[in-house]
Amino acid sequence: MLVDWFRIKGRSLHSLAFSFHRLTGIVLMIYLILHLTYLTSLRFGKESYEYLISLTVRPETLPFDLLLLLATVFHGVNGIRLVIHELGFVYEKRNLILYLTFGIVLIVWLYAGYLMFLLIMG
Amino acid sequence: MEVEIKVRRFNGEKSYWQKYRVPVLSGMTVLDALLYIKENIDATLSFRYSCRMGVCGSCAVKINNKPRLACETQILQLKDVQIEPINNFRVIKDLITDFDDFFAKHRIVKPYLIRKNDSYEKPVEMIQTPKQLKKYYRYSLCIKCGACNSVCPVSSTRDDYLGPAIMTTVYRFMTDNRDEGKDERFKIVSSERGVWRCHFASECSEVCPKNVEPAKAVQKLRIKSIIYEIKKFFK
Amino acid sequence: MKEVKNVNVIGLTITGKTEDDRVVRSDNDSNINEENKMDTKKLEPIAFIFQLFSGILLAVFVASHIYITHLNEEALKYESVVERLSNSTIKVIYFLFLVIVCFHAFNGLRAILLDTNFGKRNARMVNLLCLIISIVSILYGATLLISF
Ligand code: SF4
Ligand code: FES
Numbered sequence: 454m455l456v457d458w459f460r461i462k463g464r465s466l467h468s469l470a471f472s473f474h475r476l477t478g479i480v481l482m483i484y485l486i487l488h489l490t491y492l493t494s495l496r497f498g499k500e501s502y503e504y505l506i507s508l509t510v511r512p513e514t515l516p517f518d519l520l521l522l523l524a525t526v527f528h529g530v531n532g533i534r535l536v537i538h539e540l541g542f543v544y545e546k547r548n549l550i551l552y553l554t555f556g557i558v559l560i561v562w563l564y565a566g567y568l569m570f571l572l573i574m575g
Numbered sequence: 576m577e578v579e580i581k582v583r584r585f586n587g588e589k590s591y592w593q594k595y596r597v598p599v600l601s602g603m604t605v606l607d608a609l610l611y612i613k614e615n616i617d618a619t620l621s622f623r624y625s626c627r628m629g630v631c632g633s634c635a636v637k638i639n640n641k642p643r644l645a646c647e648t649q650i651l652q653l654k655d656v657q658i659e660p661i662n663n664f665r666v667i668k669d670l671i672t673d674f675d676d677f678f679a680k681h682r683i684v685k686p687y688l689i690r691k692n693d694s695y696e697k698p699v700e701m702i703q704t705p706k707q708l709k710k711y712y713r714y715s716l717c718i719k720c721g722a723c724n725s726v727c728p729v730s731s732t733r734d735d736y737l738g739p740a741i742m743t744t745v746y747r748f749m750t751d752n753r754d755e756g757k758d759e760r761f762k763i764v765s766s767e768r769g770v771w772r773c774h775f776a777s778e779c780s781e782v783c784p785k786n787v788e789p790a791k792a793v794q795k796l797r798i799k800s801i802i803y804e805i806k807k808f809f810k
Numbered sequence: 811m812k813e814v815k816n817v818n819v820i821g822l823t824i825t826g827k828t829e830d831d832r833v834v835r836s837d838n839d840s841n842i843n844e845e846n847k848m849d850t851k852k853l854e855p856i857a858f859i860f861q862l863f864s865g866i867l868l869a870v871f872v873a874s875h876i877y878i879t880h881l882n883e884e885a886l887k888y889e890s891v892v893e894r895l896s897n898s899t900i901k902v903i904y905f906l907f908l909v910i911v912c913f914h915a916f917n918g919l920r921a922i923l924l925d926t927n928f929g930k931r932n933a934r935m936v937n938l939l940c941l942i943i944s945i946v947s948i949l950y951g952a953t954l955l956i957s958f
Contacts, residue, residue, distance in 0.1 A: 455926070457662070457731035463640025464726065464778055471728060471776035475922065482915045489951055495895075496957050499888045506886055525876070529869045535775050536862050541798050544791045547777060565876070572880055732926045767924055767933055771854050774921070801855040808852060 466551055474531050477524040484521060515573055519566050526562045530554055576600075578650060580608055582620065583659040584669045593617075599650050605658065606634055606645040609670075622670040629784065632720030636670050637661050642722040644784045661725035676734070677721055680741045684763055686748065689756025701753045714747035717787045723779035735768045739779035739789035742770065746792040749799060757803070765800035773797065857917055864914040871907045895958040908951040916944035 459472045491509075494501040534554045538544060580595045595616055597608045609622050624634040627646045634645040637659040650656060664672035688701075717740060724730045724738040737745075745764050748754045764770055773793045780790040878894075879885050894900055920940040923929040929936050 455732060458728045460728075463637075465781040467777045467781060468726070468728070471774065471778070474774075478918050479922070482919055485911060485915050486947070489947060489954075492951075492954055495888075495891065495954065502888050502891075510886060522876075525872060529872065532865045533869060536865055538775050538777070539794055539797070539862065541794050544788070544794070547780075569880060572883065729925050733924075733930055734927060735930055736925075765854065767854070768930075771858060771921075772925060797858070801859065804852065804855040 466555075467547075470531055470534075470551060470554070473527055474535070477528040480521070480524050481528055510573065512573060515570065518569060518573070519562075522565055522569065523558075523562050526565065527558050530558045530561065576651075578608070578656060580612070581655070581657040582609075582612075582669070583657075584620070585660070585666045587668065590666070601651055603650050604646050605636075605638055605643075605648045605650055605653075605656065608650055608656070609645060609658070620670075621668045630718060632718030635661055635720040635722045635725070635784075637725075642725050642782050644720060644722075647784060661721060663725045663727070663731045664721060672721075674721060677719070677724065677738075677740070680737055681719070681744060684737070684741055684745050684760055685756060686744045688748065688751065688754050689759065690753070691755045703752060707752045711747045711750040714743050714750075714787055714792050716785045717743055717747075717789075718785055720784060722782045722784060723787075723789045726778040726782050728776050728778075729772045729774070733768070733772065736772050737764070737769055739773075739793055742773075742796055743787055743789040743792040746796040746799075749796065761800055761803050764796060765804055770797040770800055857920075861914060861917050861921075864910045867910055868914055871910070875907070892958055895955065901955055905952065905955055908955070909948055912944045912948045912951070916940045916947075919943075 458475055461469050461472060491505060494505050531554055534550055537550070538547060543550060576599055577596050578599045580597055582593050582595065584591055584593050595612050597611050597616075599608065604627075606622075606624055606627055609620065609624075613620050613622075622634070622636070622645070624646060625631040626633070629644055629647045632644070635642055636645050637643075638645070638648055639653060639655075639657050640659075642661045645658070658670065660666045660670045660672050664674065664677070667673050719740060721740065723740050723743075727736075727738055729736050730738045742764060745760050749757065749760065770793060773790075775790060775794065777790040780788045783789060884890050895904070917940065920936055923936045923940075924933060
C-alpha cells in the first residue's frame, strides 16, 4: 500500500529521508507544472504577469514559499547524498552522512528563508 | 519477574491484540516467551521457529515495531514487548507469514553456482583464493529471514519486486569467481522488477540481523548491471 | 499444470497449489515480464545515469535560479525578466535547464509509478505517458523562451 512509503514508525532516519524525498519530489513536480503554466502570463504582457506576481509574492504566501524552499533544499541535498551512495561510495559512513544531510538542509533552509523573509517583508 | 507481552493475532478472519503475562528469567529470549505461552497459557498461538539460535531465519517477527529475530532478542532488554508479524508478507495465522513468493523469487534468480561445462565424469577442482572468498563472504551470510523485504518501501507496493534479500543473493553469486551465470541473472535483475526499483531507502541494512548489508549489495549490483547493459549495447 | 487436490497434513487441510506449481507460476510470471519490457530494458540504465547526473546539475541550476530571482526586488519585475530572457546565452542556458528539469521530474514520476502494482501492469503505458508529458512540457517551455 502507498502509505508504506511514508511509514516511519519504528524505522530509522533513513526511511524518513526516503519518505521526504518522495514527498518533496512529487510536490516539486507539481510546482514545476504550475511554474511553467504561470510563466505563460509573460506572453500576455506586463499587466497579467505583474498581477500574478502581486498575487503570489506577498507576505501572506511567505509560509508556502518557505515550505517550498524547504522541499527544494531537502530534495537537492538529500539527492546529492543519494547520488554518492548509489554510485557506491562511502556506504559505511551512511549514518554520519545522513545526519550531515539533515544538518545542511536545516542550515541552508534557515539562511535562505531568512533572506527571503527580508526580501518580501521589505 | 513478570512481563506483559502483547501479541498481534490473526485467526483467518480478524486480527486482534492479545495480552499474556509471562514470568521471565534473565537470558530469556522473545522466542522462549512465546514457547512459554504456547506450553502453559494458550496452545492456539502460532509462530514459526526452528533453530532457536539465529541460523535458520524462520522466526523473524516485528518486536516493538522493528523486525528482529525472536530467538536473538533478549526479553529483559525491552521495556514492554509487543509482537507482530512482519510487514509485506501475507499473514497466514498469528505470527506466521507466507514466504512462498519470497522463496519462489529466490528460485527465479538461480541461487547456486552455474557452470558452463561441469562434468561429473571428470570433476575438476574449483579454485578460490581467500581474497576471492572475502569479496562475497558477507553476502553469503544471509539466512533468508525476510526482515529486509518487510521494511522495503518498494516491496510493499510492488509485489513482483525482487527485494533486497534476493538481490543480495544475486550479488553474492555474481562476485563469486567460480560462477558463470552472469547473462542469465542479469536478464532478471536488470529488468523493471530488479535493481531499477531500489531508491536507497537503505532500511534493509538497518534491520538485517546478520549485518549482511543488502543495501550495499544492491547498489553494487546496479553499477554492475549498468556496465553490463552498456557493454551489451555496444556489442 | 497438474491439478492439485486438497492435501491432508496432520489434521490440517491445505487447499491450493503445491510448492512445485508455485515455482512454475513464478517462473512464468518472470518470463511474461521479460517479454513485456524488452524494449525499455535497454534504456533503463541510461535513464538511471541521466537521473543521477541531471540531479547534480539541477542542484546547481536551481540554486542559482532561486538566487537570481530573489537577488533584489527588481529581479521579478516584468522588465527585468524580459531583459534576462532576451539575452541569447541565458536563453540557451535556460533551455538546457528546461530539458534537464523536465527529464528529471518526469523520469522521477515514472520511477514512482513503476514502484506500484499499477505500474507493473501498465509499464509500457507509464513509460510512454511520462515521455509524452516531458516532451510536451519541454516544447511548451521552449515556446515561452523563443517568444522573447
Ligand atoms: S539480507 Fe539480512 S534481513 Fe535480509 S533476508 Fe538475509 S539475513 Fe534477513
Ligand atoms: S529460530 Fe532459527 S533464526 Fe530464530
